[in-house]
Amino acid sequence: MKKMFQVGLTLALICAVGATLLAFVNGLTAPKIAEYENSVLVQALKEVSGEFIPGEKVLETGDNQISAYYRLVDTNGNLVGYILQLVSNGYGGGLSLTVSYDVSGTVLNAKLLTNSETPGLGKKAEAAGYMDKFIGKGGTENIPLKKDQLDKADADSVGGATVTFTGISKAISHGSQFVHGLGGK
């Protein structure tokens, strides 16, 4: 009985020391990490919003594929569109996107954020120009959901990474419908 107590105590002691050390390191690094995460987000917002200004973050979207959205206003304060933060699945697991739409649901700009796609294949979706095939679609023109809806050059650019493309296009199309549903409010 005494031995059992001793064993438990040793293990608890080691855990306590480990936890204390971790709390200390966390205290040192947490502000730095938060700063970095925020800078990534601000950078992405700036890139997709163009000349417009993103407003307050709205977390309540009632949709599990949309983690948050921002209203996008022009310099006179008129609503011109929305920026959506979308989550989807690619070949390497979850991925997140920041996409800006005008009030009619037409894609203005898009950017792929966190992802674990294969370098050289799906990872190419991070490159500049990949999202061009979605820009201007979603309003009068449909968003391409399959490879055969793309022209040849675009279809080649997604070759070998169809799963990534499908994940991204479904999310962007879903976002467009969500913006329709908001109805310019």
Added chain:
Amino acid sequence: MASRHIKELTKGLFKENPTFIIMLGLCPTLSVTTQVVNALGMGAGVLFVLVFSNIFISLLKDAIPNSVRIPCYVVIIAAFTSMVEMVMHAYVPSLYKALGVYLPLIVVNCIILGRAEAFANKNSVLDSALDGIGMSVGFTMSLTLISLIREVLGSGTITLFAMGSFDGVIEIPVLNKYPVRIMTLAAGAMLLMGYLKAFFNWKTSRKRG
């Protein structure tokens, strides 16, 4: 006496290389070796965790009751891994992103638990630290070799750390344009691992005669 310590340090490099001879920690080996920079980063993470966990396990080897030694090792290893993870996230976020899930998985990297169980709990603090350094340097060398071959053939680039005006990417002519894509995929990693293992086996068998 000194030569014995040196032997503990150097055995991990070739004679008992963790990747090619002991064949431990293959999961992260195969998955993070798509770029040279990832291999170096993973190596640095393993170096830190392995050296400190070996030192602490060696220090505590008399205090840790035999019946709960594995949980104790895991707690110690997990604590150091979490530290590496937080520090990397804060100061080298690009590397943190690249290593992804394999960084926290250092906890269950069998090299670390293996060395704790096979070496650190039986040997002095100095020897354990030397063993940790040798093993992780050996691990880093193997990882760098694999990633160098995979990246050069598979993407036609060599990605290192960006410094000043150098963006960290060396492009190799021809291969950059027509890469052997399979090398960046899991199948290519397996294939290369098999060839390298065969090559090292051939080397050793030739040496023995």
